[in-house]
Amino acid sequence: MSKLELRNLNKTYTSKIIPVKDVSLMVDDNEFLTLLGPSGCGKSTTLRMIAGLEEPTRGKVILGGEDITFKRPGDRNMAMVFQSYALYPHMTVHENLSSGLKLKKVPRAEIQQRVANVVELLGLKELLHRKPGQLSGGQRQRVAVGRALVRRAEVYLLDEPLSNLDALLRERVRADLKQIFAREKAPVVYVTHDQTEAMTLSSKVAILNNGYIQQLDPPERIYNHPANLFVAGFVGSPQMNLLNLPCKGRSAMLGDFQIQLPDIPTVPSEIVLGIRPENVRLVTSDDDKQIIQGKVFLVENLGMHNLVSIHVKSSHSPALTIRALLPTDQSWDSKEIKLVLPPQNIHWFDVESGDILR
Numbered sequence: 624m625s626k627l628e629l630r631n632l633n634k635t636y637t638s639k640i641i642p643v644k645d646v647s648l649m650v651d652d653n654e655f656l657t658l659l660g661p662s663g664c665g666k667s668t669t670l671r672m673i674a675g676l677e678e679p680t681r682g683k684v685i686l687g688g689e690d691i692t693f694k695r696p697g698d699r700n701m702a703m704v705f706q707s708y709a710l711y712p713h714m715t716v717h718e719n720l721s722s723g724l725k726l727k728k729v730p731r732a733e734i735q736q737r738v739a740n741v742v743e744l745l746g747l748k749e750l751l752h753r754k755p756g757q758l759s760g761g762q763r764q765r766v767a768v769g770r771a772l773v774r775r776a777e778v779y780l781l782d783e784p785l786s787n788l789d790a791l792l793r794e795r796v797r798a799d800l801k802q803i804f805a806r807e808k809a810p811v812v813y814v815t816h817d818q819t820e821a822m823t824l825s826s827k828v829a830i831l832n833n834g835y836i837q838q839l840d841p842p843e844r845i846y847n848h849p850a851n852l853f854v855a856g857f858v859g860s861p862q863m864n865l866l867n868l869p870c871k872g873r874s875a876m877l878g879d880f881q882i883q884l885p886d887i888p889t890v891p892s893e894i895v896l897g898i899r900p901e902n903v904r905l906v907t908s909d910d911d912k913q914i915i916q917g918k919v920f921l922v923e924n925l926g927m928h929n930l931v932s933i934h935v936k937s938s939h940s941p942a943l944t945i946r947a948l949l950p951t952d953q954s955w956d957s958k959e960i961k962l963v964l965p966p967q968n969i970h971w972f973d974v975e976s977g978d979i980l981r
């Protein structure tokens with residue numbers, strides 16, 4: 624029943640360092656919000672202000688209707704997992720997991736039950752009697768996640784909790800986290816710069832850049848309807864093709880080819896065309912429109928697909944490059960190919976502001 628709300632949150636260190644600018648958002652008790660963005664964009668500072676470890680310069684943190692902006696961290700019932708594990712070095716794993724509950728005078732049987740659940744979930748059984756100094760980085764990180772999970776907190780805050788796990792374990796713990804938090808009735812705020820984590824775990828993603836929220840939406844919407852050039856370029860791997868093109872009449876010129884512009888009030892002299900590599904496809908029928916031709920100059924095998932880089936045919940300007948995900952069942956090296964850019968998959972952006980036009 625505790626909705627978390629940030630109202631116009633700001634943090635200023637000096638006139639030059641303003642890591643968080645006017646961040647407003649809401650996380651319901653059944654929501655998993657991820658703060659995603661490049662290094663230094665203000666993710667951790669935002670999380671630390673929610674936890675009370677940092678005072679906002681301006682703005683409010685509201686939990687369940689109560690203003691908790693200046694409440695001490697210990698008085699907020701929040702569980703936090705840091706990138707740097709923050710485990711008690713003199714305690715065993717078992718003691719690290721149970722000490723918080725003992726302090727809160729939770730009955731012994733319940734402590735045993737809750738600890739047993741996380742131990743099972745995170746595969747910690749073999750490590751219970753070791754101290755943090757005797758664990759690998761990944762194992763310590765799992766214990767830190769476990770310590771947050773044994774508590775029944777009002778809010779869960781996680782700062783890059785999977786960053787030290789190897790790829791396989793990260794995938795497993797990621798799937799576990801998703802299931803665990805689907806059952807918890809508490810807002811979760813998760814910080815990462817790993818877009819796969821953000822896309823798979825979250826019900827909502829806030830993309831941050833330079834302290835500002837660029838877009839706040841469910842992951843599918845972020846991926847399929849990026850609000851601006853920053854989001855379009857940041858989310859998606861391989862990256863979206865983003866091409867600056869001159870406009871002529873109601874078309875944009877992609878090398879020798881005309882791509883019809885969408886219905887926009889005024890046609891600019893230049894525009895940015897965005898299309899994801901998986902949406903660029905081979906010509907399959909005579910009815911195909913928006914066809915471009917070019918020559919392959921690079922093929923990268925990604926396993927399931929080839930990422931093929933193509934120089935688009937152009938008689939005057941230097942060749943533009945477009946990348947397409949194509950099947951692996953044939954050789955694309957140095958091939959002349961014809962491709963289709965389906966109009967429904969094209970995103971158009973304003974050159975100056977970077978905002979989406981259509």
Ligand SMILES: Nc1ncnc2c1ncn2[C@@H]1O[C@H](COP(=O)(O)OP(=O)(O)OP(=O)(O)O)[C@@H](O)[C@H]1O
Nearest residue numbers: 636640642660661662663664665666667668669816
């Ligand atoms: N105590 C501080 N004093 C001055 N500047 C700080 C302080 N803490 C953070 N910063 C600056 O604020 C900006 C945002 O930092 P923050 O840690 O929130 O970024 P982040 O998005 O979490 O980055 P990362 O992904 O690298 O952890 C950075 O430019 C950082 O150098």
